[in-house]
Amino acid sequence: MQHYSMNLKLKVWRQRNANEQGHFETYDVENVSSEMSFLEMIDVLNEQLISKGGEPIAFDHDCREGICGMCSMVIDGRPHGPWKGTTTCQLHMRAFKDGDMITVEPFRANAFPVIKDLMVSRSAFDRIIQAGGYISVNTGNAVDGNALPIEKDKADDAFAAAACIGCGACVAACKNASAMLFVSAKVSHLALLPQGEPERKQRVVNMIAQMDKEGFGSCTNTYACEAECPKEISVLNIARLNREYLDATLSAD
Amino acid sequence: MALTGFFLVVFLLVHCYINANVLFSNPEENFNRAAHFMGSNILIRIMEIGLFLGFILHIVQGYQLEIQNRASRKSRYAVSAGNKTSKWYSRSMALLGTLILLFLVLHLVHFWVPSRFGGLTEVQYDGKTYHNLYAQMQDIFAVPWVVVVYLLGCFSLSWHLLHGVQSAAQTLGITSKNYYGTIKTIGIVFSIAVPLIFALMPLFVHFGWQINTGGVSLLF
Numbered sequence: 001m002q003h004y005s006m007n008l009k010l011k012v013w014r015q016r017n018a019n020e021q022g023h024f025e026t027y028d029v030e031n032v033s034s035e036m037s038f039l040e041m042i043d044v045l046n047e048q049l050i051s052k053g054g055e056p057i058a059f060d061h062d063c064r065e066g067i068c069g070m071c072s073m074v075i076d077g078r079p080h081g082p083w084k085g086t087t088t089c090q091l092h093m094r095a096f097k098d099g100d101m102i103t104v105e106p107f108r109a110n111a112f113p114v115i116k117d118l119m120v121s122r123s124a125f126d127r128i129i130q131a132g133g134y135i136s137v138n139t140g141n142a143v144d145g146n147a148l149p150i151e152k153d154k155a156d157d158a159f160a161a162a163a164c165i166g167c168g169a170c171v172a173a174c175k176n177a178s179a180m181l182f183v184s185a186k187v188s189h190l191a192l193l194p195q196g197e198p199e200r201k202q203r204v205v206n207m208i209a210q211m212d213k214e215g216f217g218s219c220t221n222t223y224a225c226e227a228e229c230p231k232e233i234s235v236l237n238i239a240r241l242n243r244e245y246l247d248a249t250l251s252a253d
Numbered sequence: 254m255a256l257t258g259f260f261l262v263v264f265l266l267v268h269c270y271i272n273a274n275v276l277f278s279n280p281e282e283n284f285n286r287a288a289h290f291m292g293s294n295i296l297i298r299i300m301e302i303g304l305f306l307g308f309i310l311h312i313v314q315g316y317q318l319e320i321q322n323r324a325s326r327k328s329r330y331a332v333s334a335g336n337k338t339s340k341w342y343s344r345s346m347a348l349l350g351t352l353i354l355l356f357l358v359l360h361l362v363h364f365w366v367p368s369r370f371g372g373l374t375e376v377q378y379d380g381k382t383y384h385n386l387y388a389q390m391q392d393i394f395a396v397p398w399v400v401v402v403y404l405l406g407c408f409s410l411s412w413h414l415l416h417g418v419q420s421a422a423q424t425l426g427i428t429s430k431n432y433y434g435t436i437k438t439i440g441i442v443f444s445i446a447v448p449l450i451f452a453l454m455p456l457f458v459h460f461g462w463q464i465n466t467g468g469v470s471l472l473f
Contacts, residue, residue, distance in 0.1 A: 011331075024331065077332035103332045110325050157430075173334065175344050176322035217325035218318055220346065221420040227338040235423070236430055243426030 004034045006098035010045065012057055013105045018113050018121075024103075034094040038081060039064060039071060041093055042104075058117040066090040066230065069165030072172070073118045074105040079169035079228045087167065087230040107168055109177035111214045122168045124214040125182060129166075131210035132203035133186040135195050148194055158192040161185045163231040170225035170233075176217030181225035183211050184241035185233045191244055201248035208245055254318065255421035257311035262418065262443070264304055269447050274470060275454055278463050281387040282378055283470040288386045292368060312354060319347040342412040343420070349413040356406030363393050394458040407452040414444035 007030045015022030029045050036044070039061050046056035062070035071088040075081035081091040096102065104118065112120040150158075164185035171179050187204050190196030196203070219238060226235045271291060274284040291297050335341075342349065367373050368386055376385040394400055418440035422428045428436055457463060 013331075022328075074330060074332075077330060077334040078337070105330060105332070108326055108328050108330055110327055114328075173338055175339070177325040178322075215325060217322040219424075220318070220322065220343070221416070221423045222339040222343040224334065224339040228334075236428065236433065239423050239426050239428035241426075242424055246426055 001034075001094060004094075004098070005031050006034065006093070006096065006100070008032055008041075008096065008099075009101040011101065011103045012117070014057070014117055015106075015114050017116060022114065032093050034092070036093045037064070037089055038075065038091040038093065038095075039089050058115070058119050060119050061089060064089040067165060069167035072107050072120060072122075072167060072169070074107060074172055076103050079107060079172040080167070080230050084227075085230055085232045087165075090230075107172035109168075109171050109216070111177065111179070111216050112168060112171060120168075122166070124216070125166050125168060125179070127214065128179070128183060128207050128210045129186065132199065132206040133190070135190060135199065137195075150193060154192045158189050161188040161192070161233065161237055164189070164229075164233050165231055167230060169228050169230060171216065173224040173228035174217065174219075175222060175224065176220055178219045178225075179211050179214070179216040180219035180238050180241065181229065181233055181235065183207055184235075184237035187244055188237040188240050191240070200244070201251070204241065204244040204248050205252075208241075254311065254314055255424035257307050257314070258417050258421040259425075260303075260307045261311060262414070262421075264307070265447050269450050272454055273450055275387065275390065276450075276457050276464055277466045277470070279470070280457075280463055281376070281385070284387045284390075285376060285383045285385060286378065286470075288368070289383050292384070308357070312350070315347060315350050340416065343416040346413060346416060349409050352409040353406065353413055356402070356409065359402065360406070363399075364389060390454075390458050394455045397459070400455045400459050403455040404452050407448040410451070411444050411448035414448070415441065418443055 007028065010027045010029055011024050012027060013022050014025050027045055027049075029041060029048070032041050032044065039059070042057060042059060049056050060070050060072050062068045064071075066087045066089060069087075072079070073088055075088070075091070080086060080088045082095055083091055106112075106114050106118045107120045107122075109120075111124045112122055114120050162185075164182060166182060168182070170181035171177050174181075187207060190203065191200055221235070221238075223235050226233065271287045272284070274280060274287050277283065364386065367389060368384060373384045373386060374388050375382050376388075377383070394403075419428070419437050422436045422440075
């Protein structure tokens with residue numbers, strides 16, 4: 001693919017803190033290389049802003065190789081931008097062309113309050129995990145992997161669900177700001193494996209209860225979450241979550 | 254939503270089956286006899302109460318869900334992903350449901366109210382008296398704009414079901430890797446076939462068309 005450079009107009013959400021009203025500001029970014037990642041492009045813009053004595057745009061990022069789930073932001077209405085199965089840090093500027101106007105907003109949901117500019121608090125996800133998204137194990141030597149046989153199909157499905165990096169794009173994409181895809185991935189991942197079995201029923205009930213408490217919306221199965229998930233987590237996990245929840249509540253003692 | 258939705262889907266099947274009598278030859282007698290059976294059977298009259306409850310629950314829960322879900326994102330996006338990530342009808346269930354509700358009110362006024370509270374002419378078959386509900390259909394569907402409104406009602410129903418059937422299966426956890434395709438196909442076939450058969454009824458009655466079966470009722 002041919003390298004090229006471009007001049008862009010960026011319309012970016014600026015918000016000083018959680019309590020203040022936010023607004024859009026427009027910036028010109030010149031000589032952007034098609035080889036840059038989207039975050040690198042914002043780095044360039046921030047250097048410009050700092051050199052002029054302005055406040056840099058706050059945004060979340062960490063590994064910048066698409067595996068940590070820290071980067072967020074909604075680019076032209078799409079969480080993590082226009083590319084399928086891609087995080088913002090892996091979105092490259094060749095997705096855009098010279099003269100484009102790009103609108104950048106934070107993930108928007110009541111359960112994800114804005115901390116500053118494009119940074120949102122995703123602590124609600126941490127609290128859902130704390131409610132049951134783990135297995136309790138005794139300390140001691142690691143057991144032999146082959147001591148616990150797992151069917152290939154189940155191992156594959158569990159692995160696909162475990163690929164969820166908890167970035168929150170599902171919530172950002174959902175018209176109801178529902179967290180069902182995230183919760184379903186975490187519940188599926190453990191429910192499919194023998195290690196998750198002992199706490200299986202309590203886990204799903206507690207995690208759903210915490211999800212509801214955090215103020216996420218309900219799932220109406222529009223599947224925008226699956227379309228936007230950078231790890232392409234399947235909505236079949238949501239059906240499994242519903243099954244697990246029904247089973248756990250109907251068979252509760 | 255899913256449970257009441259499936260219940261209403263079953264109702265649609267029964268309603269469609271009974272009313273499809275008007276599409277075949279000798280529609281008046283066949284349809285009136287079928288309608289009489291439905292109106293005079295005690296089990297079905299009890300089910301009718303359940304049906305009203307089903308409708309009310311589905312409608313009330315639907316609006317509650319819409320209000321709660323809208324409230325879960327107070328600050329709206331400046332740019333919407335629109336149809337790039339989801340189908341318009343999956344996002345418009347409340348709107349489609351509202352159109353169906355408006356249609357339902359009109360439909361009840363047209364047919365259910367006169368058959369329960371009087372206002373229908375009567376007709377005799379084999380010495381027994383029946384309500385002539387078919388004559389009421391002919392009266393109502395003689396007006397072209399009413400036929401158009403009924404067709405629009407069927408369109409709304411079709412889009413509502415296209416999302417609703419597979420969505421209900423997903424909510425109840427019936428959907429799984431093995432049955433994903435089957436459930437989707439059933440949803441698509443149902444959401445096209447049933448509203449299409451319903452849509453044919455006002456057209457057939459308005460234009461006096463019928464499928465010739467030699468006067469024998471195929472359906473009842």
